[in-house]
Amino acid sequence: MPVIEASGLTKRFRIADKQPGLRGSLRHLVRPRHVEHVAVDGVDLSISSGEAVAYVGPNGAGKSTTVKLLTGILHPTAGRVRVCGLDPHRDRHANARNIGVLFGQRSQLWWDLQVRDSLALLRDIHRIPRARYAARLEEFDALLGLGRLLPVVARQLSLGQRMRADLAAALLHAPPVVFLDEPTIGLDIVARQAVRDFLRAQRASGTTVLMTTHDIGDIEQVCRRLVIIDGGRIIFDGSIDAVRRLVADQRTVHLTLGADWHGDLDADLPGVRLVHDGSARQIAVTFDHGAYGAGEIVSVVARRAPVVDIRIDEPSIEDVVRRAYAGELSPSVPA
Numbered sequence: 001m002p003v004i005e006a007s008g009l010t011k012r013f014r015i016a017d018k019q020p021g022l023r024g025s026l027r028h029l030v031r032p033r034h035v036e037h038v039a040v041d042g043v044d045l046s047i048s049s050g051e052a053v054a055y056v057g058p059n060g061a062g063k064s065t066t067v068k069l070l071t072g073i074l075h076p077t078a079g080r081v082r083v084c085g086l087d088p089h090r091d092r093h094a095n096a097r098n099i100g101v102l103f104g105q106r107s108q109l110w111w112d113l114q115v116r117d118s119l120a121l122l123r124d125i126h127r128i129p130r131a132r133y134a135a136r137l138e139e140f141d142a143l144l145g146l147g148r149l150l151p152v153v154a155r156q157l158s159l160g161q162r163m164r165a166d167l168a169a170a171l172l173h174a175p176p177v178v179f180l181d182e183p184t185i186g187l188d189i190v191a192r193q194a195v196r197d198f199l200r201a202q203r204a205s206g207t208t209v210l211m212t213t214h215d216i217g218d219i220e221q222v223c224r225r226l227v228i229i230d231g232g233r234i235i236f237d238g239s240i241d242a243v244r245r246l247v248a249d250q251r252t253v254h255l256t257l258g259a260d261w262h263g264d265l266d267a268d269l270p271g272v273r274l275v276h277d278g279s280a281r282q283i284a285v286t287f288d289h290g291a292y293g294a295g296e297i298v299s300v301v302a303r304r305a306p307v308v309d310i311r312i313d314e315p316s317i318e319d320v321v322r323r324a325y326a327g328e329l330s331p332s333v334p335a
């Protein structure tokens with residue numbers, strides 16, 4: 001049964017259409033003009049209990065806005081949304097019991113309180129019985145090293161420590177559904193891994209997770225389904241297994257060249273995909289390894305430019321995301 005359901009979910013923002021400079025500001029004061037910006041454009045989404053979904057897209061795609069609509073922070077301009085059967089905006093209080101929310105860029109801890117006091121306040125807000133609260137703190141200590149952080153004032157926490165404390169705060173009441181907006185942003189590799197391991201443990205215990213991220217490791221390690229949004233619209237929705245199958249036959253050869261590369265390879269090697277890999281002397285060629293061998297690709301390239309270095313990559317989820325952003329994938333794949 002779906003615990004998160006959205007149909008035709010749309011959010012339009014009305015923004016000031018103002019010319020730059022003082023003159024523009026004055027003109028806007030006298031005759032204000034506005035334009036509409038569609039941040040989320042008819043999103044349909046159905047997420048079942050226990051699913052772990054990566055909600056991915058380029059900057060400005062509409063990810064955070066979707067999370068704000070699903071958590072009731074924003075009201076949709078059009079469309080319908082239900083989380084555990086509730087309208088998250090209208091039934092905000094009841095909805096708060098069912099969901100945990102973490103915005104990686106912003107803390108929900110009380111800035112001047114010790115972590116312990118913030119958690120105790122949340123315990124009272126959620127009316128968590130003392131024994132359950134103590135057990136939860138123990139669990140978070142084992143998974144996140146929370147014990148060390150309890151006496152620290154929130155504003156004195158490092159980013160990694162703050163994210164651990166924020167995760168504990170968001171999941172203290174053991175909500176069945178968790179929304180995470182970039183939970184690993186800015187973290188070092190140790191802290192990032194701790195967050196991923198923690199989220200995997202939550203997923204294993206049946207919590208439904210929807211998480212936005214720009215980090216491929218988060219997707220691979222935490223999630224079982226990938227939903228990609230661009231320009232406010234869902235452009236891809238499929239299981240991670242299906243995504244892996246989609247690229248299983250592909251290889252990418254990265255070549256460093258001794259001269260700038262111009263043009264494509266279509267005439268010599270039909271069906272391969274060539275992209276510049278950062279500069280005119282770095283190219284990446286993706287090919288079906290049933291159709292070509294890497295040696296064939298390298299020798300064709302070498303006829304046009306000296307090859308200095310070669311690296312061959314197995315296919316990755318990153319390739320799928322890149323291809324989706326480039327509009328090269330159909331919106332859904334069979335499960």
Ligand SMILES: Nc1ncnc2c1ncn2[C@@H]1O[C@H](COP(=O)(O)OP(=O)(O)OP(=O)(O)O)[C@@H](O)[C@H]1O
Pocket residue numbers: 013014015037038039057058059060061062063064065066
């Ligand atoms: N309160 C707002 N008022 C006006 N426009 C907004 C508002 N919030 C977001 N937008 C616009 O809506 C679009 C989607 O923004 P959103 O924050 O959802 O993107 P995102 O996918 O989370 O991006 P990022 O990866 O950069 O965090 C952007 O063009 C943004 O400028």
